[in-house]
Amino acid sequence: MLHPVVLSGGSGSRLWPLSRHNQPKQFLALVGDRSLFQETVLRAGALPGMQPPVTVCSDGHRFMVGEQLQEIGVPNGGILLEPAARNTAPAIAIAALHVLASDPDATMLVMPADHLIEDESAFRTAVERAGALAKDGWLVTFGIHPDYAETGYGYIARGEPLENEGYRVGRFVEKPDLVTAESYVSDGTYAWNSGMFLFRAQAYLEELELQAPKILAAAKAAYAVAEGDLDFIRVGKDEFLSSPSDSIDYAVMERTERAALVPVSCGWSDIGSWSSLWSVAHRDDQGNFHEGDVISIDTTGSLVRASERRLIATIGVDDLVIVDTPDATLVARKDRVQDVKRVVEHLKDAGRQEHLFHRKVYRPWGNYDSIDMGARFQVKRIEVKPGASLSLQKHHKRAEHWVVVSGVAEVTCDDRVFDLHENESTFIPLGSVHRLRNRGTEPVELIEVQSGSYLGEDDIVRLEDVYGRS
């Protein structure tokens, strides 16, 4: 059986300020209404005979993965939590062990969660060809037909032809300079390295044993002590961290004799930067891609994205990227967007938060948005999902006022439990043990006014938590 394995461990900063550490690129709706992760899962699900998706992600993103799967109604084939990033080889290894546990003959379609594919039919044909090669024991990588001399991707040279329009892998080459990239494109036998693979799980583990036995040993040890935690599978931390950090390319594909290449031309992009998003977006006659409330005068070749309740007006500018979020706005020349990482470095060095979190923060129970802040107060808009519950908690430094503006909230405050309806409010005194819960079928929205001498997120004592955070 064919198991999609979605690698969702990235925490890319190249799409800042929209992408943040706790909500990176793969979880954003960059093109259309669904996130790249959701598109990846649905694309795989549309292939014939596909099993529920296995996701490998970092611990900090687990609730987002769960929620995004739920949103699109896709059953969960396992959400494997990496205790820390160790690159793709160990991540794929634990996924292989996981699918083998229920399906000894499992085949895996490994896909990064943050890529775009426009031509799903071409992709499907390629997967079918790769599937046939995998049956014969090949470890297949998908090579993208290079439309132009991109210097930001690695390339793969074809070797001798195989059946099913595949090839042996000739060699992997690093990101080339422009002249080299041009020679690869005109040569016609090079493909972009897409980071997508298809192979029998057993074949991958066998090659790992040959080429990188330490990685396999660490993955086996980590998976052997894995524990279920709600919908998640938490592998052994120390065991996993003992693995060398290496990519599947370096650890296996460049070394094995069983590496095959299936070329495909499927409108693929890794959306590695704002200019890359601009180049795949549906632009208007002036070459602009606008999202949100934008007034654009004599503007060309630009990507402009306004956030909710905000207007962006542009006059006489060309080839800019303007990305607006509630707490930060980027204005960059389109051919300089690779330097977004310098802004992120600057934020890190300054001990700031704008690279880590959005103003709106997602939690397993819903989300909150810090809509205002003063010397001794903070105002949050809180949304609690149907059926969800915040932890039973208390604060040492702040009291809270809650005003329900939508839905019905069940409030626990010390000994009392009561419902709070739209247009009703309550007061949570400093030190009182409280909980907020949504028993209904509609989201609860409420405004929380915090008042106190210290208002940091770390002033919280969790006494009970359905999400295992206490």
Add this chain to the structure above:
Amino acid sequence: MLHPVVLSGGSGSRLWPLSRHNQPKQFLALVGDRSLFQETVLRAGALPGMQPPVTVCSDGHRFMVGEQLQEIGVPNGGILLEPAARNTAPAIAIAALHVLASDPDATMLVMPADHLIEDESAFRTAVERAGALAKDGWLVTFGIHPDYAETGYGYIARGEPLENEGYRVGRFVEKPDLVTAESYVSDGTYAWNSGMFLFRAQAYLEELELQAPKILAAAKAAYAVAEGDLDFIRVGKDEFLSSPSDSIDYAVMERTERAALVPVSCGWSDIGSWSSLWSVAHRDDQGNFHEGDVISIDTTGSLVRASERRLIATIGVDDLVIVDTPDATLVARKDRVQDVKRVVEHLKDAGRQEHLFHRKVYRPWGNYDSIDMGARFQVKRIEVKPGASLSLQKHHKRAEHWVVVSGVAEVTCDDRVFDLHENESTFIPLGSVHRLRNRGTEPVELIEVQSGSYLGEDDIVRLEDVYGRS
């Protein structure tokens, strides 16, 4: 005696999005901590023998004028409210009538409220020279030495020399093309038309009678029925509106034989655009002028202004104007900022509000900021000044929750009157008659959560109001 008359009637849109119809350029702190209006008043007040300032402004700006005068501790020589804009000749006429009412020998120093003067000592010398000429009956205009061939200003040509380093006015010329402007600058006898004047009030009215008797008649009729309204003087509406709309230049200065020119070089700018502000601002080594939280990488020649609680990051851009406010951000090429008015036109045509109001709205009692909004709720942060009181009011469509986060509020709700301290809240049911008041010496800050089917500002019935708005 010398009376400063500050013309504050402008509602300029050229500095949008910072400048809005209800808070135009003259009330903004564009350079330093004080508004241009405040700087203008203080500059005049620093001159010897100066009386309290007379301000002419539109009805909608009266509380802002009052508050800004109070902030800088300047006594009020009269705030004359124009029922509608009729250009400068009628505005100066009612100011002349006003100063003559208490001082039959009054001399007026007329200044637009929204100009910048860097060299106050040079300005002072020019005012002294103009004062001497005014004593002899001259109507003096100040001509700014042209530093460069500006095509955005009118020019004045000198005529024959007079005493006190003044000249007769040769002629007024409209905004020239670049070649003409260059010839004016090299000629050496042309000056920029600054819009500042000095003359005896009686002399102005005499010339108005000769050159534009309809304007004088309308101003006299309007001032004759003027009524005091708190700190404000409200002239007769119909009478004022019957005046032709004309500038002092056209109506008087271009026609009279008594027009004199005093040249001055005093670092003057009308800050007529964002590029003009950039050119007078203190820029860094890269030619950038930053305000607020800005991270700038390889950026040159740009004006970047971030609003509170927001970060702007720029990468690889040159010669841009980036002006951020809580609800709208402008990104324009610096040499295209004259087209800001096209954005404002667009907003007008679309029936929007972003050219009229900021998200934070100033009221006589303080201000409110709409910090969040949803389908059936709105959240406002409200600040009530010490000693101030909102109107006694009720709403037909909404209930309100108030949470005090700073200071002590006196709350009236139907029959009850009670104090609400920091971290206390109350509920104002739909239809109840209520009032919010600050009896204390510190500002009251509170969070208001409105809940209801309609949340527009026009759902208000004012039963009593200390500011005469009921």
